[in-house]
Amino acid sequence: MVDDEKIEEVDEEHAVAPLSEITAQRPVEPTDIQQRPGGAPLYDTHGGNDAIAELVAEPPVDRTSSTQQQQQQRPPSRRPSAELPSLSNLATKLYTLSYLVFFAILGTLARLGLQALTYYPGAPIVTGVLWSNFGGCVLMGFFVEDRNLFREEWGHPPHSSNQSTDSARIKKHKTVKKSIPLYIGLTTGFCGSFTSFSSFMRDAFLALSNDLTDPSFSSSSATQGRNRGDSFMAVVAVLIFTVSLSISGFYLGAHIALALDPWVPTVPFRITRNILDRVMVLLGWGCWLGAVFMSIWPPENSWRGQAVFAIVFAPLGCLFRFYVSLLLNPRIPYFPLGTFAVNIIGTGVLGMCYDLQHVSGIGASPASGWAEVYSPSRSSLFGDSDLSSLIVSCQVLQGVMDGFCGCATTVSTWVAELTSLGRRRFAYMYGGVSMAVGLGLLAVVMGSVKWSRGFESPTCTS
Secondary structure (H helix, E strand, C coil): CHHHHHHHHHHHHHCCCCCCCECCCCCCCCCCCCCCCCCCCCECCCCCCCCCHHHHCCCCECCCHHHHHHHHCCCCCCCHHHCCCCECHHHHHHHHHHHHHHHHHHHHHHHHHHHHHCCCCCCCCCCCHHHHHHHHHHHHHHHHHCCCCCHHHCCCCCCCCCHHHHHHHHHHHHHHHCCCHHHHHHHHHHHHHHCCHHHHHHHHHHHHCCCCCCCCCCCCCCCCCCCHHHHHHHHHHHHHHHHHHHHHHHHHHHHHHHHCCCCCCCCCHHHHHHHHHHHHHHHHHHHHHHHHHHHHCCCCCHHHHHHHHHHHHHHHHHHHHHHHHHHHCCCCCCCCHHHHHHHHHHHHHHHHHHHHHCCECCCECCCCCHHHHCCCCCCCCCCCCHHHHHHHHHHHHHHHHHHHHHHHCCCHHHHHHHHHCCCHHHHHHHHHHHHHHHHHHHHHHHHHHHCCCCCCCECCCC
16 A cells, blocks of 8 residues: 555556646657668758757557557558658758748748638637647657658568667657658747737737737727726636647647557658659748738738738748747756747737837827828828828838747747646746736736826727
């Protein structure tokens, strides 16, 4: 009886979630290098991607013996990687950046589209970014757990029922995946841009300040006042259901990967190397350049505030997050400093842009009337209409918030880190500090305007 209690204490100390089928393994060591049969790496990264959390996070779910048997029954894949020369470091970086740019744009459009779909009269939850965070975490869990999409990159593993051999094989496959530009684009690029930590913190502060908009009421309707206790319960509710659904979505994605394991196809290596990688160079940078042109000469002016400015700034935020994580995440093994830094910096930038957008004369019309404050001779972006320049400035600020801040901050990577930290105390500390600092920062940045002069209605809201 005493021995059983000791075992339970040890399990409680090292468990990340109170589920027996979910284990938290230590991240892959930076010394692991993806090798071809001849010893040369398929993608030459010089270990540069080892610090990205979604690339080193261990699969959240252990594969059962039946799942392993199903995977071993799949026909052996060829090794086309042995017939093709390894990519240079420069080519690998170019392909990786191209995937990040393209999937950052795609993830931003998906996030904005899903927010528009889930914001409707009578919606049970008015924080639209919640569903983007949930969906991005589901995809992240699927990609981390999947063993088939990139199976042709490393060939068919030897048949073995030895647990140590299977663990080494899984670790080797994880090492291979983290250097593939397509995998980096799907996880760091799409999932990281589909989710947004800064928008999550913004909604939490708006719940605290009683400024969350409800689509059931018109924008001109005044929000009813409430006591401080109700505001406290509101902000706690936003924090709890966002974190709970995001973590649940991560494990749900892993379970989906296990359930679909026998039917998930393998991406052909030759198509990825010879076609997709090269096409993505033109597609990624071309889409970004096209977005810049559309922001200058838009087919419809309202498109700027709705999406165009957002996808102009989105790749900048994604690349900023990627390189800061590479630089800072290895500093503290039990506290991913890079992801923490970009989440807090992006949250602070969003708070400043939100203030400017809701201040009269910058992003909002003056409450006392337009003609009383602005004379026709005042210089503006268009020269003939001060209102037009005000709308454009409001749209640019909205684009920075949705694009740069939305892609620079991420919930999917944050959740992957929370579930992969070796000890539960580190996960609670990292998650708690991230939310406390993020919300506290917005309380200072946005609260100073909200509780001093109040927020004005921005001119670019539809």
